[in-house]
Amino acid sequence: MATVMFDLKRLGDVKAPPGFAERVLAQAGMADSYAVFETVLGPVYVAWNRLGVSAAMRSKSSAEFEQWFREDIGRRLVQADPPAGLASRIEDQLQGKRRMQFDLRGLTPFSQAVLRKTLEIPRGQVRPYGWIAREIGHPAAVRAVGTALANNPIPYFIPCHRVIRSDGVIGNYGGGGPEAKKNILTLEGVQLKRLQDLARAGLRYEGVRSTRVFCFPTCYHGRAARQENFVFFHDESEARAAGYRPCKHCRPAEVA
Template sequence: MATVMIDLKRLGDVKAPAGFAERVLAQAGMADSYAVFETVLGPVYVAWSRLGVSAAMRSKSAAEFQEWFEREIGRRLVRVDPPADLAGKISDQLSGKRRLRFDLRGLTPFSQAVLEKTLQIPRGQVRPYGWVAREIGHPAAVRAVGTALANNPIPYFIPCHRVVRSDGVIGNYGGGGPEAKKNILSLEGVQLARLQRLAQSGYRYEGVKSTKIFCFPTCYHGRHAREENFVFFHDETEARAAGYRPCKDCRPAVA
């Protein structure tokens, strides 16, 4: 009798496994989970909640990532073994094959609007800062758009690298400076040299003679036109005066 009781009592001394409380808190939505993933960009720390991916950084260490996340996003972070399918989803997202869901809580409504708009820029294309500002209904807030993008907690995934200055300068990039930005854009198929040549000559739009439509230079719609069928415009007035209307897809101007 006594042995049984003592044995049973020992069962009561069992400790919960390491990390148990953290896993429970993450499941209850009180902490985000994170893991490090090997991607085309090298190792990237990725955090996610039940709502979607909440952060991604090429941090030097787990501690650095965790410290940055808790400061910037203001939620707790728990390192976990990633779900089996997440690595595949991440590489699909980075190669443009799918869209993940994102969790942008903790950002201001303005930043959220900027990032959501940025998500709509297709792979291989770029838009000016002013375009984002106009599209979200704050045409004067160009600098604020720049700030919101510079603080993008999910670079690469939310393609802030696809927003560039209209004068052709690639501009700074939180995800590793202008060089990193250029590399990623080239990887995505943007013809950077052409883009910069146009911008330096003051051309902001390209029109196709046969359609009489003008677009941003990287827009998908001009992709089949031969180079000699392009005309270039400095601004909207010039394009409209030549009888061209703005593309409904890249929306270089309000239609």
């Protein structure tokens, strides 16, 4: 009897496995979880919590990602097994098939508005910084838009790479520099060379003769038109003077 009791007492000395407390805190919503996912962009570290995906970065190591998260987001972070289906939701999001939920709590209302607007830019298209500024009701805040996008905690997923300068310069990119930005845009089907040739010539809008509608050059609508039916404009007033109205989808100018 005594030895059985002694053995039982030893059973009570068992320790919880490493990381147990952190996993519990993550499940209670007091910490974010993360894992590394293999994507079309290569391995991407992704953090999530019960509100949605909260951060993503192409870090070199877990340590680098954890440090960046701590400094940038400031919440607790725990490595974890991803919930079932997260990998395929990530894939769908990056391929533009489905929208996922994001947790943008830590950001200012302005940054949140910028990022939510950025989510509306379809895959394969780009918009200038000024477009975001105007759409969110702060037409003069173009630089602030740039800052908000540069600090996007969820690049790739919130497609800040689809926002470029109106003079055609690709601009810097928090998700891996201008080269990475070009690569992702090309991957998404943007014809960068055509876009930059137009920009260099000072041509910002493209109109279609038959419809009398002008668009951003990457807008999907009007893509079916024949090459010889395209006309190009330097600015809004030129387009309007020629009798063209702005496209309702890409909204190159306020629809009067």
